[in-house]
Amino acid sequence: MAKPKPLMTKSSGRNDDAIQSALRTLDAEGSGVAAIAAALQSDLGAPFTAATDLVRKAKGRLIVTGLGKSGHIGRKVAATFASTGTPAFFVHAAEASHGDLGMITPDDVILALSWSGEQPEMRNLIAYAARFGIPLIAMTADKDSTLSKAADVQLTLPKAREACPHNLAPTTSSLMMLALGDALAIALLEGRGFTSTDFSVLHPGGKLGAMLKYTRDLMHGGDKVPLKPLGTKMSEALVEMSAKGFGCVGIVDARGLIAGIITDGDLRRHMRPDLMTLTVDEVMTRDPKTVGRDTLAGEVVEILNSAKITTLIVTDAKKPVGIIHLHDLLRAGVA
Incomplete structure (x- = not known):
């Protein structure tokens, strides 16, 4: 005699829905990262190499900028660069117009993150970079955007659908920018031969420091x-x-x-x-x-x-x- 199937409760039904939603999100975001990997082997490869060379040869620091979700990703990317041997810090694109442009010197390189490349808050920063000859790297999804056209190096991300069912909330796009930022940081780390000994100097605290x-x-x-x-x-x-x-x-x-x-x-x-x-x-x-x-x-x-x-x-x-x-x-x- 076959065993009866367990009854599906409302609670278990909700759990199953949540899991399916999570799987769809991960699938969408994974597709975005896979698209970057494919692009690096074609059109994105040359500008990626150019970006690493530009940052490596800089006499100053890498200034990462952005706003909104791109700003949050930018803060993390800047921290990753700094902790892996590339002097870097984050400047909020909106605050830059209210005095923070003074943090950026002609010896620096700017990495600007913006999915659309059209935020009005970014314009003063673009003008500042052009005025003082500061190299500008744009990470956007639109090669014809204002930011991308003004940049010395264009890191154009592949188009991708957000994990949000309405294709509105930055999800897949945020992960893609984070992934490409991490890829840049690690490429620079490996390129300069950054060792675990160097790493320990920058991470004296916490379990990692231990x-x-x-x-x-x-x-x-x-x-x-x-x-x-x-x-x-x-x-x-x-x-x-x-x-x-x-x-x-x-x-x-x-x-x-x-x-x-x-x-x-x-x-x-x-x-x-x-x-x-x-x-x-x-x-x-x-x-x-x-x-x-x-x-x-x-x-x-x-x-x-x-x-x-x-x-x-x-x-x-x-x-x-x-x-x-x-x-x-x-x-x-x-x-």
């Missing part, structure tokens, strides 16, 4: 590192292991180089009546995983998780210089 700390910033060093030489009796190694409180003890050879490690797991695997009379050579795990003092904290977390361990010996040319525990990373806000 992940960009180095092992040397979080490790325990000196006498706090549990170490014993090869040939040590397990009874002595266990005392060292317990005293230092990391649940392990590193084993070094005659040259002081890391040769192995003994963990709680090794003790359980070798549990037998004469365990304490054995030497560490017979119990240790040889060639243990280690990290360097210049390893990023985020990478340490990945190593610990993938190996399913909680502690790593920190080495410099195979010589133990510290130890780092998962708890250190948790306290720092990394994990």
Whole structure:
């Protein structure tokens, strides 16, 4: 006998409608981003390259401007540029006419965002750029718009339907401008060889800042590192292991180089009546995983998780210089 189908309540019907609406929105916005990808491989490719070259060669900063939804996107894009090595800030197109034009110098480059390219508030900024010879990059959907015609470089976005069922609320268009702005920022980042070290200088706070700390910033060093030489009796190694409180003890050879490690797991695997009379050579795990003092904290977390361990010996040319525990990373806000 077939099981009866569950009754569809009004609540579940509304939930299904909401999900279908969300899927339509994501499909529409995804189509917009896909259209940019296709355009970059044709007509948009050359101006995109020209825009990156213009910004890269600028002696000053990148000034991102816009208003309305384009302004909100512009603020985010400017923040992304600034955090990835391209000095940038946002100037509201309307406020520019009331004194903020003084923030823009002839050494700067302007990136103006406007879907239509026809906002009247943008005209004074266009005139200012022309008067002082400030390079202007326009990001619009109309190559024949006032803004686009005045620009040195035209980043013309493909036409796309908004996710809004009335084709009115800026949704797909906003995402497309954001995506192209991010693409510019990352192209510049990669072009100048911006590294994770550079990134850490600009992101000292929060979890991201914690992940960009180095092992040397979080490790325990000196006498706090549990170490014993090869040939040590397990009874002595266990005392060292317990005293230092990391649940392990590193084993070094005659040259002081890391040769192995003994963990709680090794003790359980070798549990037998004469365990304490054995030497560490017979119990240790040889060639243990280690990290360097210049390893990023985020990478340490990945190593610990993938190996399913909680502690790593920190080495410099195979010589133990510290130890780092998962708890250190948790306290720092990394994990």
